[in-house]
Amino acid sequence: MQLEFYKYQGTGNDFVMIDNRTEFFPKENTKLIAQLCDRRFGIGGDGLILLENDLDTDFKMVYYNSDGNQSSMCGNGGRCLVAFAKKLQVIENKTTFIATDGLHHATVDENEIVALQMIDVAAVNVTPDYVFLNTGSPHHVQLVSDLENYDVKNIGASIRYGDLYGQAGSNINFVEQIDGNNFSLRTYERGVEDETLSCGTGATAVAIAMNVIGKTTATAINLNVEGGKLAVSFDVNEGVFTNVFLKGPAQFVFQGTIEI
Secondary structure, eight states: OEEEEEEEEETTEEEEEEEOTTOOSOTTOHHHHHHHHOTTTSSOOSEEEEEEOOSSSSEEEEEEETTSOBOSOOHHHHHHHHHHHHHTTSOSSEEEEEETTEEEEEEEOTTSEEEEEOOOBOOEEEOSSOEEEESSSEEEEEEOSOGGGOOHHHHHHHHHTSTTTTTTOOEEEEEEEEETTEEEEEEEETTTTEEESOOHHHHHHHHHHHHHTTSOOOSEEEEEETTEEEEEEEEEETTEEEEEEEEEEOEEEEEEEEEO
C-alpha cells in the first residue's frame, strides 16, 4: 500500500504527519510506526502523528513516539499538527482539538507561528536538586552549569531509567539561566531515548519550574532550544498555572509517498 505522508518540524522537533480521517492507518502496528520514524530505513522523525476526525472538536491528535508506542502529549507535535490541519483546510487560523491530555486551543498566523494552549498545572514537586511536573507529559527539570558541553544523552538516560521514575520514566530537562526571563534548555526524551532538538512540553515545564523556584518572576519566558526559540506564557494564582501557551514556529518540510 502507498502511504501519503507529510513532514513537519517545530524548532527541530520533527514529525511524520498522516491524514487519518478515513481511519485507514494500522494504528496498532508499532513496528511499522517505528520503521516510518527511522532516519535510515524510513522517513525519519521524533514521532508520528495522526490527524483524525472528532465529533466535538475540529480534529483529534493521536501521537506516537519514534519507538512506535502511543505516548502522552507532545507540545511541538501539537503545534505542527495545527499547521498541518491548516494546510489540509480543516481549519483556518484558530482551532480547538482533542489530544490524549484533553482539550487544546490554538492559533496559527501567516508566518507559521503557532500558539498552543497547554493544560493547567497545579502540582509541582520541588526538591533541592530538581523540579518535577506534568505539562501533558512528565518532566524532570534540573539546573546545570555549562549546558553547551553537558552530557545530556548519558546523564539524561541515567535519570530516566533510574529508580526515581521507575519503569514509566520521565523526560529529563537540563536548564541554564541566561538572564531574568531567558533560559536555555536541552532535553532527553523518553520514547525517542535520545536528546531531541526541542521539546514543547519540556519548554513549558521549564518555564513554570523556573517561576516556581523563583529564578524568574516573569509570566512570559523565552527559551532557547537546540533547534531554535520558543516562548511560554501563563497566568499564575496561588500556585496554579492557567492560560499556559506554548508559542513558536511550525513548518512544513516536505511530503511524499512510501510503500508499506
